[in-house]
Amino acid sequence: MNLINEPATLLIILGTGAGTALLLWKVRWMAALMSIISSAIAAGVVIHTGLLGKIASNEIWEFEIFNDLSLTLGTNWFSYLFLASIAVLAPLVLIYSWEPMRTRQKDRPFYGLFMISLVGAVGVTMARDLLTLFLFWELMTWPVILLIGDGRPRSGKAMKLYFGFGMLSASGILGILSIVSWSEGGVAYTDAVNAMADGSTGIRIAMVLLGAMAFGTKAALAPFHIWAPAAYGHTEDPFTAFFSGGLSKTGIYGAFLVVDVFIGTTILISYGSVNGLTPIGFFIAITGAITALIGGIMAMMQDDAKKLLAYSSISQLGYIFVGLGVGGSTATAGALYHVLNHTAFKAVLFMGLGAVIYRTGEYRLSKLGGMIHVMPLTFWCFLVGIFAAAAIPITSGLASKWLIYEGALEKGVGILVPILFLASAAAFLYSFRILQGGFMGQLRDEFKDIKEAPITMLIPMIIIMIALIVVAFIPGLPMELISRAMADIGMEAPEYSLISLESGVGSYSGLVVMLAVVAGFITAVLMFFSRPLGRHIDLRDTFTAGEEPIPNMDKRYHYAWKFYAPYERFLRPYFNNWIGKGWAKVYKVSSQVARLHRSVMNGDMTGYIWLIFGAMVLVGMVLYRYGGWF
Amino acid sequence: MTFSTTSWVMIFLTPILAFILGHLFLGISRKFTARIHRRVGPPVMQQFIDVMKLFGKRESTTHSWVQDMGALFAVIGVIASILFIPIGGEAVLSFQGDLIVLAYLLVIAPLGMALGTGATGNPNSAIGVSRGLMLMMAYELPFAMVLVAVMLYYDTASLGDIVAAQKGAFNWAILALPLSAIAADLSLQAMLGEKPFDQPVAPSEIASGPMVEFGGKYLGMLMVWHAMSIVVEAGLFVDLFLGGGVIFPGDSVLGLIGNIIVWAILALMMWLISVSINTVFGRFKMGQSLKFYWGVPTLLALLSLSYVVISNLGVI
Amino acid sequence: MSEDEPTGGLLDQDGRPITNLPERGFVRKVADWASARSMWLLWYCTGCGAVELPPSFTSRYDMERYGIGPMATPRQADIFLITGYLSVKTVKRIVRSYEQMQDPKYVLGHGSCTIDGGMYWDSYATVKDVGLYIPVDLYIAGCMPRPEAIFQTFEKLQDMIIKGEAVGWKKYKDNYSWYRKNQDNVFKRGPDWALEEPELR
């Protein structure tokens, strides 16, 4: 198969879907069908190419748009990893969206916007120069803003936050672009690599900071994370799964691009290293660890389930940054592994929650409860997702975190691992809070009759759930892809076989761990079923110190509000949104600047003329000085 | 990976051993507590009789299938984790998954149990579980530092290798990293759920917390889990700091049995230290235990960790 | 038979329910032995008699020697110890707690008040005979009974359990309508009571 047009094919397929979905957005089922079909075909193409192994790593295709401006596209295994996780997730989320969007008011082209941002995200992973990257980045970012307002209070604020941080991220990319083009005269990735190789320390640091601003914002790295809980919390429910599971990965991709491709290990190490850990790497890793901790602790204090998952997303992405920063084969493999894992489990978590919200219309944990009795299948999927998020060994979640931990241990970074452990303890806390609040406990009377989630919502969840469990047995399977991806960014993958992973300090055999669990299961089942099954009793038949439940009161004994109250009291002062307050200061200053700007741009023609005249003089002077035109 | 005959035998024997030891430990501790109270105390075998009775109840009640699942999960988790703990120097499965895997395996049982208790719909159980998880977060910080210090000191994450590295009389990690050992023992107190950190099951406040709706065989499963988890946790300490109880050469069967006995005695000792603290203390409030754990034990663990990191860098 | 006479179940000549002893296999006998050696108590301490319990489980008498100990909730307990008088209001709580316990379960009436009202025999607010509402396996006479009496009762109960004679739980199931009628005379079960009627297995 000649793959020369591969990237274009993919974009054309998706673009067609996006176009039709946008045009036909009033006929919703058509739009839905078109986008599902086109994204499924695209996913098929992606999987097919990957399975055939026909990723031409070094080939680049140019498509001329205007006479001087051309898009350059290409894929290698490294970008394929991100491309695949986004492109495969998309049709699942689109199928999932069918049912909840069917009944929604037709006030915006949901599928069209979804598809455009999918095209953008796919384009981002395929771009081979910074300008193309920037164009697709913007294509990915802006449609989402129309999906954010969900009509709940404060959703307008979320939209504003997303807008502001979208601008920040865009200007970060523009900054990188200008650095590179200024020093090399081109915008291709190779130019960026050269720019870093030739550049001074100042330029390299600027690159890292701009990269953090551009891509860290998208991946919700602290301190750029404050938009994420607001935005994830207020997007249309079905889209959130893709937003958090898929789109955030482009930020990770960009961060890898900056650190491992543009700058590269050689340059990083030239600034000195301890056990192979570089200062810049340490800086990134510690930022990631703090992000993981902040995300985890904030998540455990949320009552709004979507916000809880949003903070959990921040926390999990923090782990990826730790892997990226620590570097070296093990940690980098862990970070890439976690990209795949996070895509899967965060999607299933948001889907499961979305199903509950779809059926109940309630997103506050203190108002939910007892969903295991009415939505058992959703509960199973959600539970496996939670297990993966908390890295419980019976899902694939452990493998990636294990690699990150081992990578950090190999390099002797003593302080990172305890912080990560604390973050994962926080992960247990928030995991259980959402399970207890949403699914456990007593069922409200008004939710007694709700049904299991519809089949179109269940199927994508079940597919992901099965994937998460199967990979727990064979943690080496994703490593096939990861090792190729690492080879493309000039790194060596850690040793692995299909069933086990090795690092410099230990080993993890998924199959043996799972077999031990199965052995435990058999013993436990024998023990349990040696006696007759328990008699099923009503939920209100609980120990109440002999007291009869108060009759006809629609209040249940459901402990979900301020679940961790003693800790909230203790920790609140330290997590009193000081990052948010800092950003509020930035906002104040910038709005003052904007006010200044507005006082010039006051609609008075003479003022403009003077401005234009002044600018021309200035440009002329600059050109005269540097350009030698006159 | 090939398994020798000994390892196969150990794989089957370990859960049984843990079951017997766990209930024996509990029985001994009840006698021990009674003697501190100047009572006679129940027979040492009392714990076995209790479990027998619970499984022999004519009926037991359940609120939903998730409660059944929770009872199962508790036992599954503890059996899976005991297989990854070296007993008497015999690394049962621990070469297949190191300390980090174990750290996460240990969570299956409590989290699964928490699921089951949450499903009963009794708010007391939710309160108990939330307290247990908060406690976990409190001791996790010093304990993680301890684990990292030990792993960095021996430059391996494999528990079997850590045990092997401590061979010889004065090679125990407790002598090399005494501050870590103290911090670990303090964390052990909360891990075992003994006073002053028994907030999760405060019987007089929240009606025994997670267990509130569990009776009959359901409670029996939880009792088995509790007994075995004592062995796991005390045994983990022995493996980390007391050389895994290896004092005889372990290549003969007799030597292995001797090592297992030493291991069990050392684990019992750790458990009794915890129990004796238990008998003289009242119960902390949640905030107090967080403040406690993020204070002195964290400081000790941090000192020890920085010592290890600095000495690894070759400065000292 | 008149209208008020409850149907179902066996009654003795005093009009009290009785039941036949259940068949026991070997496993059941072992379980009953374990059950006798490990009795977990649920205390219902409304009456003044409860003050005799602390001496019986602390170091002077040490109840734990027999494997007897207090438990927090009815689900976990085997023995329901009713220490003293019951007011009309508390019968409801007694019945609810009793029904939440799991078979086999035993009830001890502790103090004269549980037998015939004791020194409150003429009070309008006191229930005179606990045996009307739940089946009591053994009564401990005395106002109040000393720990020695309590221990004697425990030993007697152990004997009965091992022999398979302590069958109050079965009596309750067999004669539920009889007990239920007596209970309904004292209190009404609310709509959210949510306990199933026990059925014989």
Ligand code: SF4
């Ligand atoms: S029997 Fe005596 S001691 Fe017991 S409750 Fe009645 S009056 Fe009080």
